[in-house]
Amino acid sequence: MNSVFRSTARAVRAVTSLSGLNQWSRSMCSASEVHKNLAEVVKKDKVVVFMKGTPAQPMCGFSNAVVQILRMHGVDNYAAYNVLDDQDLRQGVKAFSNWPTIPQVFFNGEFVGGCDILLQMHQSGDLVEELEKLGIRSALLDTEKESK
Amino acid sequence: MLSSVRSSSLAFALSRQLSHFRPSMEPGAHRPVETSIRTKLTQTLQPEHLEVLNESHMHAVPPGSESHFRVLVVSPRFEGLSLLQRHRLVNEALREELSSSVHALAIQAKTPQQWSSDPSLAKSPPCLGGSKHDQTVAEKLKAGSN
Numbered sequence: 411m412n413s414v415f416r417s418t419a420r421a422v423r424a425v426t427s428l429s430g431l432n433q434w435s436r437s438m439c440s441a442s443e444v445h446k447n448l449a450e451v452v453k454k455d456k457v458v459v460f461m462k463g464t465p466a467q468p469m470c471g472f473s474n475a476v477v478q479i480l481r482m483h484g485v486d487n488y489a490a491y492n493v494l495d496d497q498d499l500r501q502g503v504k505a506f507s508n509w510p511t512i513p514q515v516f517f518n519g520e521f522v523g524g525c526d527i528l529l530q531m532h533q534s535g536d537l538v539e540e541l542e543k544l545g546i547r548s549a550l551l552d553t554e555k556e557s558k
Numbered sequence: 559m560l561s562s563v564r565s566s567s568l569a570f571a572l573s574r575q576l577s578h579f580r581p582s583m584e585p586g587a588h589r590p591v592e593t594s595i596r597t598k599l600t601q602t603l604q605p606e607h608l609e610v611l612n613e614s615h616m617h618a619v620p621p622g623s624e625s626h627f628r629v630l631v632v633s634p635r636f637e638g639l640s641l642l643q644r645h646r647l648v649n650e651a652l653r654e655e656l657s658s659s660v661h662a663l664a665i666q667a668k669t670p671q672q673w674s675s676d677p678s679l680a681k682s683p684p685c686l687g688g689s690k691h692d693q694t695v696a697e698k699l700k701a702g703s704n
Contacts (some may be wrong), residue, residue, distance in 0.1 A: 494688070
């Protein structure tokens, strides 16, 4: 079954207009498999978030804050893994990044931090820069331009 | 009195402090986790300013819980360290609490200079009820009460 989902995900990823479906197919890609392979998982996508709930329905205020910040910057094509679906994943990711809480954000396979750090990066302008390094243009740059 | 202070748009920071005010009793008598957090952060980071706020009441956990905290640490030890390095220092100091009863920890880690140019306490986002459906939180709360 997983291989069916994975090939679907690959096909869907190729069609950028289906980014909503892409999100669904990634989260359906068995959270139970994810914890065994975290080193690979965090590198597979430019932006990876381990959170409680899903971007469509966060189950925690701090996880929701991460989703909202990414949304503000126009980052909607990221991998989100729901740790509430899988206790092994939840413990695994904490051990992997040596970080005790959820949410956890990774950029290009590198651990960035949790909600507090992402928020401060957003407030200081660092997040726009970091996204640029990933080849992602923050939507906030465009809104700034429009208002000038 | 508290509600009228809270509704004041001016002294928001002050109202936030008051909303966390607890009537004084024997210090730490019924707040062992908070006391432990305070002690460890003081010992490890020698802060110039320290705030430890129990935010459990803002979350879907029973009254009197010590599961969700916010800490503000102002220390020269943070000079030259990235946000991630600073937060890791705090996490390390509180490793025991984080592996037992503390389920969530919001951190602000500032240098004295940063604090004097912006002496504000950040506000936690509203709870979305996750702890209600979370078996591990129930376990952690039990661990905390032992």
